[in-house]
Amino acid sequence: MDDILNQIAICVEAGKINKTSPYPPSMKDQDGADELARKALEQGCKPDDILEKALIPAMANVGNKFSRKEIYVPQMLMSAKAMSGAMMHLKPYFQSGETKRKGTFIIGTVTGDLHDIGKNLVSMMVEGGGWEVIDLGVDVSSEKFLKALSEKPDAVIGLSALLTTTMENMKKIVADIKAKSSTSKIMVGGAPVTQDYCNKIGADFYSPDPQGAVNYLNQLAK
Amino acid sequence: MGSNSKMNFLKTVNHEQPDRLVVDFGSTGVTGIHVLIIEKLRDYYGLEKRPVKVTEPYQMLGEVDNELIREMDIDVIGLFGAKNMFGIPNENWEQHKTLWGQEVLFPGDFNYTFNNNGDILIYPEGDISVAPCGIMPKSGYFFDALERQQPIDGSGLRLEDNLEEFGLVSESELNYWKKQVDSLRDNDKAVMASLGGTALGDIALVPGLNLKNPKGIRGVAEWYMSTLAREDFIREIFERQTDIAVENLRKIFRVIGNRIDAAFICGTDFGTQTSTFCSPETYASLWLPYYKKVNDWIHRNTTWKTFKHSCGAVEQFIPLFIESGFDIINPVQINASGMEPQSLKNKYGDKIVFWGGGVDTQGAFAFGKPQEVKDQVKRQCEILNKNGGFVFNTVHNIQANVPFKNVVAMLEALKEIK
Numbered sequence: 001m002d003d004i005l006n007q008i009a010i011c012v013e014a015g016k017i018n019k020t021s022p023y024p025p026s027m028k029d030q031d032g033a034d035e036l037a038r039k040a041l042e043q044g045c046k047p048d049d050i051l052e053k054a055l056i057p058a059m060a061n062v063g064n065k066f067s068r069k070e071i072y073v074p075q076m077l078m079s080a081k082a083m084s085g086a087m088m089h090l091k092p093y094f095q096s097g098e099t100k101r102k103g104t105f106i107i108g109t110v111t112g113d114l115h116d117i118g119k120n121l122v123s124m125m126v127e128g129g130g131w132e133v134i135d136l137g138v139d140v141s142s143e144k145f146l147k148a149l150s151e152k153p154d155a156v157i158g159l160s161a162l163l164t165t166t167m168e169n170m171k172k173i174v175a176d177i178k179a180k181s182s183t184s185k186i187m188v189g190g191a192p193v194t195q196d197y198c199n200k201i202g203a204d205f206y207s208p209d210p211q212g213a214v215n216y217l218n219q220l221a222k
Numbered sequence: 223m224g225s226n227s228k229m230n231f232l233k234t235v236n237h238e239q240p241d242r243l244v245v246d247f248g249s250t251g252v253t254g255i256h257v258l259i260i261e262k263l264r265d266y267y268g269l270e271k272r273p274v275k276v277t278e279p280y281q282m283l284g285e286v287d288n289e290l291i292r293e294m295d296i297d298v299i300g301l302f303g304a305k306n307m308f309g310i311p312n313e314n315w316e317q318h319k320t321l322w323g324q325e326v327l328f329p330g331d332f333n334y335t336f337n338n339n340g341d342i343l344i345y346p347e348g349d350i351s352v353a354p355c356g357i358m359p360k361s362g363y364f365f366d367a368l369e370r371q372q373p374i375d376g377s378g379l380r381l382e383d384n385l386e387e388f389g390l391v392s393e394s395e396l397n398y399w400k401k402q403v404d405s406l407r408d409n410d411k412a413v414m415a416s417l418g419g420t421a422l423g424d425i426a427l428v429p430g431l432n433l434k435n436p437k438g439i440r441g442v443a444e445w446y447m448s449t450l451a452r453e454d455f456i457r458e459i460f461e462r463q464t465d466i467a468v469e470n471l472r473k474i475f476r477v478i479g480n481r482i483d484a485a486f487i488c489g490t491d492f493g494t495q496t497s498t499f500c501s502p503e504t505y506a507s508l509w510l511p512y513y514k515k516v517n518d519w520i521h522r523n524t525t526w527k528t529f530k531h532s533c534g535a536v537e538q539f540i541p542l543f544i545e546s547g548f549d550i551i552n553p554v555q556i557n558a559s560g561m562e563p564q565s566l567k568n569k570y571g572d573k574i575v576f577w578g579g580g581v582d583t584q585g586a587f588a589f590g591k592p593q594e595v596k597d598q599v600k601r602q603c604e605i606l607n608k609n610g611g612f613v614f615n616t617v618h619n620i621q622a623n624v625p626f627k628n629v630v631a632m633l634e635a636l637k638e639i640k
Contacts, residue, residue: 021451074500081447112362113362164584164588164589165623
């Protein structure tokens with residue numbers, strides 16, 4: 001069992017999505033994370049083990065490499081896509097409750113902002129870190145965040161903005177959320193966002209990269 | 223006799239100390255000013271109140287006309303293509319009211335609709351019978367591309383699909399460019415031209431905003447992944463695209479000659495706030511040869527300087543940009559990792575021109591006090607303008623929400639320096 005779990009982890013780290021994917025060239029025509037996750041379940045691997053022993057450590061390695069600037073956005077996207085392919089096979093077990101996740105993370109790009117590459121990377125990294133992710137998409141208002149939070153009151157919230165014109169909307173959203181739910185944790189990120197800004201608007205955490213977000217969430221889950 | 227703008231520009235881009243600081247606002251689509259600020263500038267200078275012409279609608283940049291060039295003491299004027307990024311001809315201007323209530327002028331074919339949320343949808347070539355290509359959120363200040371990536375199936379991608387927008391220059395386009403430069407006769411400003419066709423994998427252009435039914439690789443994430451997973455295919459796109467580009471430049475040069483001083487080559491962003499979008503090795507393999515092809519042709523056949531835009535933390539790429547043949551780097555994002563201005567000037571100041579970097583648009587300019595802006599502008603100019611090699615601009619476009627008192631502070635500082 002460990003062998004196939006190890007292979008899944010290798011595929012996720014390498015960005016080997018499925019058998020037909022040409023990347024990486026060294027793994028051409030080999031099974032990818034998609035096929036291997038399916039096979040692992042067929043062979044009797046527990047979904048928890050696929051998550052805990054393959055996907056989470058693989059994505060943590062990916063996140064740490066990105067933080068250390070050893071890999072870049074394209075590689076992260078490939079790994080995240082490989083992870084998502086494997087994760088599809090685990091979703092029925094999440095829905096049935098057989099496999100538990102660490103918690104819920106609600107994320108969105110704030111009002112007026114349509115940029116989502118960074119937000120999507122964080123979403124995928126957090127999902128790969130064992131969390132349920134509710135991705136509200138882009139141009140998300142306070143009302144949408146609050147609606148999602150009302151359905152998952154214990155969720156941690158993530159706000160993303162790329163623009164100086166839209167990061168100001170983070171302030172309002174943080175205030176609106178804290179007014180309704182003062183104990184909810186809110187993290188912020190995006191190119192123009194800084195620790196100072198996070199402090200100024202009353203958010204709880206700032207991360208300049210996706211792995212930082214995962215580490216923070218894992219700390220909260222302890 | 224004092225030096226005029228063009229003379230000073232030529233000094234600074236050849237790394238000689240200009241007699242006066244050289245300043246650009248509005249000569250390119252990455253050194254521009256949002257229409258809201260244009261209106262405020264016109265009011266500040268006591269110019270006639272009239273709707274601002276939206277010369278670049280994707281980012282809602284307004285026309286920096288001769289009146290503003292005079293008042294702001296701008297040294298560089300820009301020439302742009304006959305059509306905007308949505309493929310709509312820049313003609314037959316009509317008045318519209320923006321979401322924030324400003325009266326502006328859009329081209330006659332700038333047809334848009336509203337979705338149920340109140341956001342504005344824009345269409346390729348203004349054709350509302352096809353799927354929209356861009357959206358401005360109701361609380362936004364400019365457009366963003368809508369993803370129109372068609373499924374990529376196992377039967378493979380066709381090169382032609384990603385080259386659809388890169389055709390040979392037409393006779394009417396050549397006539398257009400001739401008219402553009404002819405209109406500059408006796409103008410003593412430097413001239414920057416955005417001739418088109420030379421941007422390699424510019425993520426703003428990958429979605430094919432001007433195409434009614436874009437095929438091939440058109441999604442942002444799909445493109446980034448393709449630089450890894452379909453490297454050979456991307457390389458072929460660049461090979462063919464630059465063949466077309468060089469042929470076009472040859473024809474364009476025959477009609478405009480050396481009456482422009484610089485050409486905007488590419489706006490592909492290689493940097494993030496703290497890192498890059500690929501390794502230097504990937505850049506050297508995938509982009510460098512093709513940039514060099516275009517830049518070498520220009521340097522062998524013209525006197526034009528070549529301009530590269532790249533946001534982000536690109537310090538380790540600057541030697542590669544130089545090797546690629548770029549004369550100018552923009553916007554010099556001074557708050558990104560490794561982009562400290564004195565360090566850049568020390569390392570590269572005699573080899574590449576810094577066009578931008580004048581004030582931090584993510585920091586002091588947007589959120590600071592006027593005195594901070596003034597101090598920063600003066601400090602940046604002192605560092606970057608030493609021995610030339612500098613054209614002042616803000617780090618990228620002046621955005622809609624910049625406090626106008628900070629814009630005034632910047633202009634006052636520039637006036638003092640000049």
